[in-house]
Amino acid sequence: MAARVQTEDFDLGAEIARLRQGNPAIGAVVAFVGLVRDLNENASVSEMTLEHYPGMTEKALTEIEAAAKSRWDIVETLVIHRVGALQPTDQIVLVAVGSAHRHEAFAACEFIMDYLKTQAPFWKKEQTPQGAHWVDARESDETAAQRWIPPQAK
Amino acid sequence: MAARVQTEDFDLGAEIARLRQGNPAIGAVVAFVGLVRDLNENASVSEMTLEHYPGMTEKALTEIEAAAKSRWDIVETLVIHRVGALQPTDQIVLVAVGSAHRHEAFAACEFIMDYLKTQAPFWKKEQTPQGAHWVDARESDETAAQRWIPPQAK
Amino acid sequence: MVTLLYFARLRETFGTSSEQAVLPDQVGDVRSLTEWLRQRGGVWQEELAAARPVRVAVNQDMASPDTTVRDGDEIAFFPPVTGG
Amino acid sequence: MVTLLYFARLRETFGTSSEQAVLPDQVGDVRSLTEWLRQRGGVWQEELAAARPVRVAVNQDMASPDTTVRDGDEIAFFPPVTGG
Numbered sequence: 001m002a003a004r005v006q007t008e009d010f011d012l013g014a015e016i017a018r019l020r021q022g023n024p025a026i027g028a029v030v031a032f033v034g035l036v037r038d039l040n041e042n043a044s045v046s047e048m049t050l051e052h053y054p055g056m057t058e059k060a061l062t063e064i065e066a067a068a069k070s071r072w073d074i075v076e077t078l079v080i081h082r083v084g085a086l087q088p089t090d091q092i093v094l095v096a097v098g099s100a101h102r103h104e105a106f107a108a109c110e111f112i113m114d115y116l117k118t119q120a121p122f123w124k125k126e127q128t129p130q131g132a133h134w135v136d137a138r139e140s141d142e143t144a145a146q147r148w149i150p151p152q153a154k
Numbered sequence: 155m156a157a158r159v160q161t162e163d164f165d166l167g168a169e170i171a172r173l174r175q176g177n178p179a180i181g182a183v184v185a186f187v188g189l190v191r192d193l194n195e196n197a198s199v200s201e202m203t204l205e206h207y208p209g210m211t212e213k214a215l216t217e218i219e220a221a222a223k224s225r226w227d228i229v230e231t232l233v234i235h236r237v238g239a240l241q242p243t244d245q246i247v248l249v250a251v252g253s254a255h256r257h258e259a260f261a262a263c264e265f266i267m268d269y270l271k272t273q274a275p276f277w278k279k280e281q282t283p284q285g286a287h288w289v290d291a292r293e294s295d296e297t298a299a300q301r302w303i304p305p306q307a308k
Numbered sequence: 309m310v311t312l313l314y315f316a317r318l319r320e321t322f323g324t325s326s327e328q329a330v331l332p333d334q335v336g337d338v339r340s341l342t343e344w345l346r347q348r349g350g351v352w353q354e355e356l357a358a359a360r361p362v363r364v365a366v367n368q369d370m371a372s373p374d375t376t377v378r379d380g381d382e383i384a385f386f387p388p389v390t391g392g
Numbered sequence: 393m394v395t396l397l398y399f400a401r402l403r404e405t406f407g408t409s410s411e412q413a414v415l416p417d418q419v420g421d422v423r424s425l426t427e428w429l430r431q432r433g434g435v436w437q438e439e440l441a442a443a444r445p446v447r448v449a450v451n452q453d454m455a456s457p458d459t460t461v462r463d464g465d466e467i468a469f470f471p472p473v474t475g476g
Contacts, residue, residue: 013167016187024192024242030263031185033170034476037254038178050475051400053468056452081475088178093476100191102267102392103298109184110260113476119454121468122475123400134401137445137472144257188392204391205316207384210368235391247392267392273370275384276391277316288317291361291388 001069001077003061005052007084010094019076019098026075026098030105032113038088040135043128050083050092053121057081060120067115068108074099079112081122111148117141155223155231157215159206161238164248173230173252180229180252184259186267192242194289197282204237204246207275211235214274221269222262228253233266235276265302271295309379312345315386318362321351331377338364339373341383361388393463396429399470402446405435415461422448423457425467445472 012033020026036048065077076098086092095112099105124135166187174180190202219231230252240246249266253259278289312327319325335341342364346356356362364371365384377383396411403409419425426448430440440446448455449468461467 011167012170012185013165016166020189020243022243024190026243027189027191029185029187029189031166031183031187032256032260033183033185034256035174035181035183036178037181051403052475053397053399053449053452053470056449056468059452089174089176089180102186102188102264106186106260106264110256113256117476118473120475121399121449121470121473123471124474125400134471135474137474205319206391207313207315207365207368207386210365210384213368271392272389274391275315275365275386275389277387278390279316288387289390291390 001062001065003058003065003079003081005054005057005061005081005083007082009082009091010080012091012094015078015080015094016096019078019096023075023098025100027100028102028105029096029098030102030109031094031096032109033091034093034113036086036088036090036092040126043126043130045088045126045128047127048086049125049127050081050086051123051125052081052083056121061116064112064115064119068097068112071111072099072104072108073101074104074108077108077112079116081116081120083122114141114144114148118145155216155219157212157219157233157235159208159211159215159235159237161236163236163245164234166245166248169232169234169248170250173232173250177229177252179254181254182256182259183250183252184256184263185248185250186263187245188247188267190240190242190244190246194280197280197284199242199280199282201281202240203279203281204235204240205277205279206235206237210275215270218266218269218273222251222266225265226253226258226262227255228258228262231262231266233270235270235274237276268295268298268302272299310377311382313382313384315384317387318355318385321355331379335377337373337377338366338371338375338383341377342373342385345385356385362386363388394461395466397466397468399468401471402439402469405439415463419461421457421461422450422455422459422467425461426457426469429469440469446470447472 061079074097078096080094097105097109215233228251232250234248251259251263314322335344346353366375398406419428430437450459
């Protein structure tokens with residue numbers, strides 16, 4: 001279980017190799033990579049700046065990983081999130097989960113992403129031809145996170 | 155869209171870099187990597203041999219990718235499956251999907267894996283201290299594939 | 309003449325991976341072809357027994373017992389798949 | 393004395409990323425603290441208006457209006473998060 005916030009890029013292949021290194025109990029790895037698109041809400045994006053809340057970010061990510069571990073039978077988790085200035089096609093975030101079987105890895109990886117999107121203190125500012133603006137939170141991300149809450153707990 | 159069957163190992167980082175290369179419309183990549191575990195159904199596994207049906211395999215994989223593309227709004231798909239002799243911790247299969255948004259990539263990647271498990275003509279033979287044996291198909295894999303069929307089509 | 313292919317456990321048990329066969333007139337679909345092979349007895353009868361979960365592909369598409377087979381077809385017999 | 397932090401749009405609009413503040417006696421939770429800041433008027437009143445979706449964290453945990461605030465706390469105000 002690890003969470004890192006960094007300005008530098010990350011190497012997907014090297015990170016996954018490290019995650020599963022020498023662990024023959026891992027039969028499945030699911031990795032999600034989020035990338036900067038050149039288009040968001042119909043506006044073309046030339047650059048994006050990611051701000052975060054140092055201290056709380058790492059805490060929030062670690063708590064989300066712990067929640068995933070308590071919920072599914074998984075072996076390893078990794079979250080890397082970049083901050084600072086990013087351009088289209090740049091990598092923003094990596095979430096990876098290693099487990100014995102595939103369904104747990106898929107579910108836990110998507111769960112971590114959905115919670116990261118609504119709980120981890122990161123904010124995006126986009127540069128477009130119309131100027132710079134802070135990205136609004138999307139209702140669909142809130143809905144995505146809600147679906148993991150058991151009905152009786154809502 | 156690409157499907158490859160090969161004896162050689164694959165390089166996850168290089169494959170994903172190629173998949174999304176120069177395409178700023180891809181905002182999400184989900185990659186699944188299946189690995190040889192040293193334990194299956196409580197027997198320790200020292201080696202595994204993967205056999206396939208040349209010709210039909212590539213056809214089946216391509217059809218599964220096409221089904222995913224017709225079902226979700228996704229941009230790129232890639233399936234690589236190894237055959238031949240493999241040891242614990244070796245990579246067996248890579249399924250990767252690139253899309254604008256994450257939910258489509260997660261769903262399509264899991265869909266492709268579930269169908270590959272029940273439709274693509276690969277067979278595993280495991281070497282254990284009790285001798286070599288062909289792995290039995292698992293009921294749970296059939297159930298996993300069934301859940302993608304709309305109720306009215308069942 | 310059709311090409312018959314056998315994979316995995318069936319290949320090992322039958323001791324062959326492929327054969328060319330001339331189908332008798334009464335064989336027109338996967339069901340009757342399987343029955344015809346079963347009549348060879350021994351391991352053929354055993355592995356192709358109705359209770360056995362054998363899969364059949366005709367010209368590299370998954371087939372059902374009702375799938376038609378005709379001259380020139382490539383017909384493969386194998387256990388349920390276990391890749392991934 | 394508490395530490396107040398502002399992020400993203402709030403940081404820009406308020407023109408500051410942090411301040412030290414001595415809370416008056418009537419401020420005991422996130423709700424009353426927000427109300428107290430709102431009384432500064434101008435951009436404070438605007439950005440912290442009840443209709444605005446502002447999130448608050450107390451000591452780096454997401455908080456609700458009822459969350460207690462006390463001396464020594466680190467309290468952050470920010471828009472709904474948009475990372476990932």
